[in-house]
Amino acid sequence: MEVLIVGAGGMARGIGLRLVRGGHQVRIANREPDKAADLAAELGGSAVGEPLDSAAGAEVIVLALPYEGSREVARLWAEQLSGKILVDISNPVDYETFDGLVTPPGRSGADEIAAAAPGARVVKAFNTTFAGRLANTGRLDVFIAGDDIEARKLVAGLCEDADLRPIDVGGLKHALALETFQLLHMKVQGEIDGNWSTALTIAP
Structure with a gap:
């Protein structure tokens, strides 16, 4: 499957590595094409880098950007994204205090991104995984929320291919709980000496 990852940071790298290992074709799009090309070269396989121009051709688009950037891309590409699966991995956290979300009360970042691209099939996923853990091998839990059942199933399949355990939590309304x-x-990383390498897992 062809997956377009928007962004060239740590989360783009982690998700991209997993998908390439799973046999998928990955495109990396970034406002700085050199960074996209460098990441694609690191990912190997059939990965390619490109400018942040278009969602054309991709079956799945992963917004591997901070919340504000993801919402802006969704707004700019709203028409192109109609009918496509749009994966939101963002966490709209107040990074100055780590004491709340920056979205309106009762609204998730995924809700805001879905409103910016109303024709997209928005799925929340990967927001509870840290980049460093994703880039390594080993099975992690990925919680998936979205109103389109088939879109959730497809994203779950990508996770399985990437040696991740998908956990379907239901509709997009649950994205707010995942972000919280x-x-x-994030808030307890210092307290537990987590070093941004811990994982949220449901253990038997």
């Missing part, structure tokens, strides 16, 4: 979980996960 990750806010707390």
